[in-house]
Amino acid sequence: MRADWGLSEEKAKLGVEVGAAEQEIISRYDADKDYVVYCGLPCCPTRCSYCSFTTRDAARYADKLELYVDTMLEEAGQFFDGWHNKAAAIYFGGGTPTSLPADLFARYIKGLLELIPHDTDTELTMEAGRPDTLDKENLNLIKDAGFGRLCINPQTMHDASLCAIGRNHTVADTITAFELARETSDFVINMDLIYGLPGEAAGDFLASLDAVLYLGPENITLHSLALKQSARLMEEMSEHDLKTYLGEIHPDIGLERELAEGYKRLRLNEYLPYYLYKQKRSRGALENIGFSKLGCESIYNVLMMSDRFTVIGLGSGAASKFIGPSGVVRQHNSKDLADYINRVSEFVNRKIELQSI
Template identity: 40%
Template structure:
């Protein structure tokens, strides 16, 4: 078992993040100032923070000592860097993003201002430093189109026709909850109607996501769109995106309902263009369904179609992933988002399955690099990027866009610099305040909505009133 003793600091969060990059079965013992990894080597490391703000990590027998020979960084990052150096040396594994463990490496790129700083100070690999820096510039450019005084709206539908094996977002008890879908739609409309009269701020972007918002039947889907557009007074300048993730839920009637409101952005997410993988993941649709849905949406004039892929899926190799990228490039959607499989706590798929490097999937990192190369070659560029805990192989999720088609909502939401009002169960509303004298330019206050859909159905009016108070409407 690996044990990391914290000396001179209590930065458990960052230390745990670094240990988690390399090992699982993590636990924190705050009384004894240590973090352990049950599947790590039998070794004790001491991670220090000195009075001068520098950190070093050493083996408890004094045999090895790790200290960065270069510019100091903020203390919370110093302790992570020296521990990363130790664990990287002990395991022989270098992470693509070096000692950056946060979900938004583009924020660090913006703060630092050069690729050389990312590689030099944070040990980020050169290709990731270039990606982070380029994406940060595009994120900041797009953020400039979203006035800070505007609201951005999220409408959440946490239901899907079946549960993908890698997903923990949707409840295990999906079949039981599906019986309450109609009531959920009514509750959502109730929350929107209750809060809408108090909203006077302009709405820059609206994103209806999930789950799968197109899981509703045709009539209820159209009714919810009507409720959103009429009550929230969505104008033609507002960017509206509907996540129609599962192609088996997309009908001509729903596409027409969206177009009738002028909606031009839709997400149709295959995750892979390989039928065998789709079946094994429990997605209950085929590649032919994806292509049919894409063509129907394109024929109806949706000018920005986003398609998501996941790299590192089990049941397929890196070559399969690259073939999926090529198939999507042939189809030609305006946006392609490349995710790397990551492990969430309650997914059916185990952490070992997600992170295992030796199970025949090949080199996921190399496959992602080849996928990116093909996307650049086809005229796409990265416009937003984020990472998740336990992302396989230490990689990232990157949204690519052709021309000026990047999704403003995605940028607003990830920036933590724009307010987001979230309707629906499990939504997280947030207000962002500028602040001086901190490494983070914004302070964020959050207002969660109850996750349990049955409780939400009962209390959607109450959820609206809480948000009115939170936003001081």
């Protein structure tokens, strides 16, 4: 890695360490029969300024959500009809699935779990990305449906930054949601943070990390903000600001030091890195990395990223991966809600065809 890619010794060591952790998880599964499932609900309470997903405002799309849930149930029912192999992991993401009203949310999770083959060994994760969407009612539904893992994503523990990125919730909401989740069940909780957010000064990211370490979730995932064309934030930046932000003019040494200090603090608190990936156009060309307490790693994250296991994606904008003799073949469901609903059988048939490559 050092010779071919010019990595620093520190990053090469990190790559080797994460590679070994991923390999250990992968070795527990059989790529010929094990697979993971992603269920996507592309709605959030508001749209974050950096969001590049096809998320929609849950309130504005309220009248379409029932039909959307019915369509996903149809997709799962048609695709998994006759399947016996149990999924290794099922991930409910989005968007924010917990932004659905409670009765529809119950129908969504129970309905899909009845159709996707799984058993008590299957890892079930619910992404409650926005802390302000969690309450006692949906937390109980998540627990009763058998989910063992929950993501509550603060992104930053600074109210001014939350407001600037359009997240419409506060640090207090994050703490309340975390405490409520702990009271409800012994979920393995993941919390995502973004480092180098626009408007944050030196030290702000480390202060957010310390606040999350104080809460003590089992997983902490650090993201370098990736700026894609579809993100609203892009419209607010000049070409020069963007290049500086992405580290294309010169590396952001301050941010790199802060990140290295963050890794140190995580290790001191017994979190180890187990999952790592890079995205194009990421802040300072830096990495996204998952840290976990030993034995609490997300199986879904590792298998899905490995490109060695089948991924079945359900819902608008969801991507499936099938492993053929010459590598990964992807199938994408339409990102347009109405188009996804109208063409769902076509997407199912394509997945069924690819299953036998």
